[in-house]
Amino acid sequence: MTVFIHSGWRCSSTYVWHRFRALAGVRAYYEPWHEQLARVTAATIRAETPSNSGLRHPGGDTPYLREFEVVLDPSGGVRGFDPGFALDRFWIEPGASDLEQQVYVAGLVAAARERNEIPVLACCRTLGRAGWLKRRFGGFHIVLIRDPVQQWLSFYSLRRRPRPTYFELCHYVLLSEMSGCADVSRVLLGAGFEGGAPLADRIATVRARLKRAPASISFQAFLAVWLRSYLKALPHADLVVDVDRLARDQTYAREVEATIEAGCGLRPDFSDCRAPPPHGSHPPVAWRKAVRTVVDLMDLRQAIIGPEAPPILFRKLAPALAALTPGAAGRPAKLREALGGLVGGAWLARAPGRAYAAAAARMDGSRR
Template sequence: MQPSERPPVFIHSGWRCSSTYLWSRFRAVRDVLAYYEPWHEQLARLTPEWIERERPATSGLRHPDEGAPYLAEFTDLMRPESGVAGYHQRFALDNFFLDEAAEDPEQVAYLDSLIAAARSKGRTPVLACCRTLGRIGWLRRRFDGAHIVLIRDPVQQWRSFHSLRKRPRPTYFELCQYVILSEAPSGAGGARRLGLTAGRGALIERITAVRRRFKRAPARVSFAAFIAVYMLSYLAALPQADLVIDVDRLGADPDYARTKARRIAELTGVVVDFSDCRPLAPHPDRVRIAYRKEAVAMVDALGLRPDLTASGPAEILYAKLAAALPESPARPSLWKWLLGQAGSGAPAGAEA
């Protein structure tokens, strides 16, 4: 099969979950055209000058430095004035959990244009984004394709958010969790617990509103919003995934990395090289949050006990939660009590 005839590849993850690394490995393949964050709200105002200055070396995000700008693949897709042709800012976080039956012809047309642009160059289209865990079913129904989901230890993922604070104010990544949770159809219980209400107006206005509301909130509130979105997102994403990659294992276990590279080749026809992948450096606990207590409270608020204890893809999520939020041997097992588990750890068969 020629590269341009391969199905599109979608890489789905949360923020700070190694999606930039995965994207860079696909981008390194000559017959691939890999789009970076094609749902990002900044695409609505993108300019050639913006493309040129947005590089890993200057981002401050600790991304692998490949030299080229992140958004170079959009250069030929720009409108004359500014912005990527066909892109609308609402694509970013509006309807983050997009029902697979929903009609959105503008979003379909935009994605069709990205896929067609790659194929016109004889290359396989790859779209990697942190904003799509809740819409994989919608994408699959319209574009088929291969869907790869990345998952990370939730505590380390949130600490990565927090580590980027330059002052005691929430980062962009934290603020997005508040916006997503406040608008999630199945997130009402968690939103009520944190005093969140759905915002109005454009995305920047909604982000500004939650920044104003939560700029001095304790770090545990930020983690609570994050863990709610984490659980809701993976409960939506995992059943739709063709392949799940545990990024905590990818750099720590060479055999695991080789196995996942083989599976990617079988699934997509693209041969990627993970030989340079290194273990994720752990972030120390600088704020001393009762992580398990906050997670249990959110499980309760969202009514997720049946979902988390179900057999099948949810077992992967349970395994990550159980590993990141271990039981305290000195206290009764509140986590296991809430989830109705008799044993410790993950249910049998959980694997990523």
């Protein structure tokens, strides 16, 4: 059986992948839809490790992409991979035909099985295509979910200057190309963006146009993609893992391990899972207003609180919806945000952070 681990960026997927990788008889592919796979070589595989990434990942000096060595094309890149797979096919519908992508995934699965290994594919770029993958390959599908405010703050904390991170830029691209969301994209991002260009060009376009966008726009673009992604992925999940709770509740961690074992025969050990401390200082984002604006723009109230809604979505949004809305972001707040970008995203306005932290403590969805 093939195991698929679906998540967003900065959602503990590297940790979960790392724990599967530690199991005997497993070939755990890391980010098999990452655009860099189109140009990776044996030398670059050896050079890129968690310890030198600067991304606070577990794994030490073992190369992230070691498992791909057996599927490298002699001319460069991973055999069968097209860089368009990364984000161009992100929103593919379950019934859509995509023979190239299907052949690529089948090749990864076959490479593992030829070595009597169980293939595990863990990626931050598959929430939108979870249904397509399940229909084509079956398998056991795990969806990871995290408090969206803390997830976005993890992006923001990696800023080294007042410019959006790669993670933020990818969400701008995904939002600009979400089917049926052209109005949402125009409201949040401004003028429309042309699709069809290579991903690097599209990222360069959104960087040029939105490099000075306020933090609230970055968060709302992220949240729009977060909502659409989970609404597409959750119906196809065999297991949904609340990664906030996984790190704090050992009983829950044992339950997750047992459920995975029952579903696919593998039992990863999550006993060493530790949650990073919450990002206690926040940029000047009015969380409640930002969330409600996006939900209303996308007309998702019933999808979140209606009788058929997945309960986990509201639980994860609850702290932001309950947080006190800070005052209008005047010149002092905007100056703090700009200075925060200059010295790194960790230096941020503090009042909204206290409000969010208090609400999160009152309404910790990971414990309900």
